[in-house]
Amino acid sequence: MSEQSTPQGVDIAGRTIAVLGGTGDQGRGLARRFALAGMTVIIGSRSADRAASVAKELADAEDASVDVRGLDNAAAAAEGDIVIVAVPWEGHRDLLAGLADELADKIVVDCVNPLGFDKRGPFALDVPEGSAAEQAAEVLPRSRVTAAFHHVSAVVLLDPEVTEVELDVLVLGEDRAATDVVRALADLIPGVRGVFGGRLRNAHQVEALTANLIAVNRRYKTHAGIRITGL
Amino acid sequence: MSEQSTPQGVDIAGRTIAVLGGTGDQGRGLARRFALAGMTVIIGSRSADRAASVAKELADAEDASVDVRGLDNAAAAAEGDIVIVAVPWEGHRDLLAGLADELADKIVVDCVNPLGFDKRGPFALDVPEGSAAEQAAEVLPRSRVTAAFHHVSAVVLLDPEVTEVELDVLVLGEDRAATDVVRALADLIPGVRGVFGGRLRNAHQVEALTANLIAVNRRYKTHAGIRITGL
Numbered sequence: 128m129s130e131q132s133t134p135q136g137v138d139i140a141g142r143t144i145a146v147l148g149g150t151g152d153q154g155r156g157l158a159r160r161f162a163l164a165g166m167t168v169i170i171g172s173r174s175a176d177r178a179a180s181v182a183k184e185l186a187d188a189e190d191a192s193v194d195v196r197g198l199d200n201a202a203a204a205a206e207g208d209i210v211i212v213a214v215p216w217e218g219h220r221d222l223l224a225g226l227a228d229e230l231a232d233k234i235v236v237d238c239v240n241p242l243g244f245d246k247r248g249p250f251a252l253d254v255p256e257g258s259a260a261e262q263a264a265e266v267l268p269r270s271r272v273t274a275a276f277h278h279v280s281a282v283v284l285l286d287p288e289v290t291e292v293e294l295d296v297l298v299l300g301e302d303r304a305a306t307d308v309v310r311a312l313a314d315l316i317p318g319v320r321g322v323f324g325g326r327l328r329n330a331h332q333v334e335a336l337t338a339n340l341i342a343v344n345r346r347y348k349t350h351a352g353i354r355i356t357g358l
Numbered sequence: 359m360s361e362q363s364t365p366q367g368v369d370i371a372g373r374t375i376a377v378l379g380g381t382g383d384q385g386r387g388l389a390r391r392f393a394l395a396g397m398t399v400i401i402g403s404r405s406a407d408r409a410a411s412v413a414k415e416l417a418d419a420e421d422a423s424v425d426v427r428g429l430d431n432a433a434a435a436a437e438g439d440i441v442i443v444a445v446p447w448e449g450h451r452d453l454l455a456g457l458a459d460e461l462a463d464k465i466v467v468d469c470v471n472p473l474g475f476d477k478r479g480p481f482a483l484d485v486p487e488g489s490a491a492e493q494a495a496e497v498l499p500r501s502r503v504t505a506a507f508h509h510v511s512a513v514v515l516l517d518p519e520v521t522e523v524e525l526d527v528l529v530l531g532e533d534r535a536a537t538d539v540v541r542a543l544a545d546l547i548p549g550v551r552g553v554f555g556g557r558l559r560n561a562h563q564v565e566a567l568t569a570n571l572i573a574v575n576r577r578y579k580t581h582a583g584i585r586i587t588g589l
Binding site for chain 1 (some may be wrong): 478479480481482524525528530553554555556557559560562563564565566567569570571572573574575577578580581582583584585586587588589
């Protein structure tokens, strides 16, 4: 193997992680894990009050002291060095377009899965830009947009009994240094490996694969993830 | 877990496996592994002579006695009980449409990945029907169409040094019994697990994920696969 699976020389200590849509299950789960890893975490929400309340709940639930605050999405975007986008697909484009100034020059990590559900189960939605991540890149031309954390189960992230999260996080992006930072971020979650997974034009299928994992969850009554073999 | 990861009560012994496009790398690799597992395997090709020659090469390369023959694609389709489609994407629709009678009532396993390549690497092609598997289902309305074996590396399948293939095969389809048979087929390859992965409308992203695995292969100099965690 020509490259370590953990990026070398990437130090993310001291960077502030903002999670837009951080009051949703996925956002709370990621916020919790990054806070437990010792990072400063800011939960963003449409309502600053709601964000503050969720941040307090998260902090109160842990024995360890964690550094989690809540702000409205715009303030969270302004404070964060690395900004995770965990908002609902509905409204994704407008929310990000409105934060283009706050997110300029920052690493943006889109983890949104555009999925629909009907009586036959989950399915991937058509996205005009190709994927949520490419939509983010289109409305945030001054940001370093990556895509990651699509397949992590919110239930698992929030479960205090789960000390090792058994999955790999595919990190996609055009900016090698940015994907290395996000891989290092993924590596902060015990058990998780951040693995480079290609360019943003190949993000659609990574987002959409969540529909298959939901199908696996339903059939096998589990919280499925993926590991990349051969690394 | 409510269900065994290996399907119970599925006996595929005695069924003949045909591999259309079986002279390509992927087809040869699958034919080799199924033959080594003791199945009767028929390699299909546009040219019966070419198929026979590849079948002989495969058999001659093994110390064990294996049951592999070569026929033209139409004859292979007629002989097979389970028919694997490993043809190039170019021509996929026409080839299958021309074999609708031979493939009627049979389990068809599409493992074709519609990918393009340019100087920036691999990418998923747009498929009017959504995916290769849905295209197969459209032109083969009398067949039991499934999708599987998208991510197995031909190099690994053909490598005599690799006795355990470290990956899971996602099996998609509308017909539960058919997907159970294909899962059992996947389980014949040492190390491999066949895992139900959803309906055919969710096949596109499984096919397209091969582009990401190729990106992983290039970055990490490996032959990547996936495992489903939580099973």
